[in-house]
Amino acid sequence: MRPLSDILRPKSIDEMVGQRHLLGEGKLLRAIAEGGEIPNMIFYGPSGVGKTTLARIISDRSDRKLYRLNATTASISDIKEIINDINPFSAPNGILLYLDEIQYFNKKQQQSLLEFIENGSITLIASTTENPYFYVYNAILSRCTVFEFKPVAALEMIPFIKRSIAYLEEQRGFSIQCSEEGLKKIAYGCGGDVRKCCNCIEVISLALTKSNSEITDEMIREASQRSGNHYDKDGDYHYDILSAFQKSIRGSDPDAALLYLARLLEAGNLIAPCRRLMVIAAEDIGLAYPQAVSIVKSCVDCAQALGLPEARIPLAEAVILLATAPKSNSAIMAIDSALEDVRSGKGQVIPPDLQDSHYGGAEKLGHGRGYLYPHSFPNHYVKQNYLPADLAGKRYYEFGDNKLEHASKEYWAKIKEEK
DSSP states (O other), rough: OOOOOHHTTOOSGGHHHHHHHHHHHHHHHHHHHHHOOOOOOOEOOTTTTHHHHHHHHHHHHOSSSSEEEETTTTTHHHHHHHHHTOOOTTOOTTTEEEEEGGSSSSSHHHHHHHHHHHHSSEEEEEEEESHHHHOOHHHHHTEEEEOOOOOOOHHHHHHHHHHHHOOOOOOOOOOOOOHHHHHHHHHHTTTTTTHHHHHHHHHHTOOOOOOBBBHHHHHHHHHTTTSSSSSOOTTTHHHHHHHHHHHHHTTOHHHHHHHHHHHHHHTTOOHHHHHHHHHHHHIOOOOOOTTHHHHHHHHHHHHHHHHHTHHHHHHHHHHHHHHHHOOOOHHHHHHHHHHHHHHHHHHHHHOOGOOOSSTTHHHHTTTTTOOGGGGGGGGGGOOHHHHHOGGTTTTOOOOSSSSSHHHHHHHHHHHHEEE
């Protein structure tokens, strides 16, 4: 049985759903698709957003011989077959190769195409759900233009849902009832994936009859399941969500941070948010509220002991605490600055008065000589040099502008002025 998503696959750019940032009037990719000249391109984005559809539309307009390969199943012999067909008789205008899931081709397979892409015998349109800057080799990448496809906005899918229902009504021979709210629930439930949306409607239609032709909320929930949460623990969206999670907390937005936590938890990922919350406590809240690390660690321990779904509660507490807490990145800035000097070879020679003197012969070597013991002085402070000679006077730590660090700054200014 031919899938509904294939039956209703758009035949033109105007029929496509979403991707207006690429295919709207005046956009570069639209002009390329409607023109005759085709450059080497990589289409990058999640499943079900039109990458393959657009490649087919472009290939139908091309005067080149078309080959389609899926990198999950293709081999070197398939590539050789294409290369052997490069001749002025069978492919006078060259070959257009649509390579789906290019990230599954290894370096040797990708490089086997390089010479022919270089001389124009093969024009490559590749698609990938993974970031091409991580998975496609530079030699190929540098010869291609990357276009990023986005998940389709839910409301943009509603006309397509209506079109799908109309087609099914014609095929089934009876009217299918779906409220405007139901249409929205289908659209939102499929997470920007037009193919999933189509599959959802097709599955629901199988349960409908002439006497029972209404699409209910329960049907929508069962058919869409968790597809609305576009997420892959090993894919780019995992890191995108974690990035948005941390940046929302850093930006003091508890609502956005809770949304991204919910997406992680709904996907069953408990470890990643636990680890990231502890990083955030140290990196972004830092010395403005140093107790946050201990509190977050307690929440994380509690969450891991409880497991899902109860783990959501202490983790939500940690998220709200961090998002609403004062912020300081003074600690990470300080250590990263010190690491930069260490990695460049600076600060290797420890001052003799700081070297270990708790062994026989240390005094003869001058180790520890001249060291002043701070606890022997008022306020437990005495001015002396602790940095290696090549870094004398270097300052890594700068007090943050929060209440706690400001108090520390005032305290030490007062103590050090007395010396």
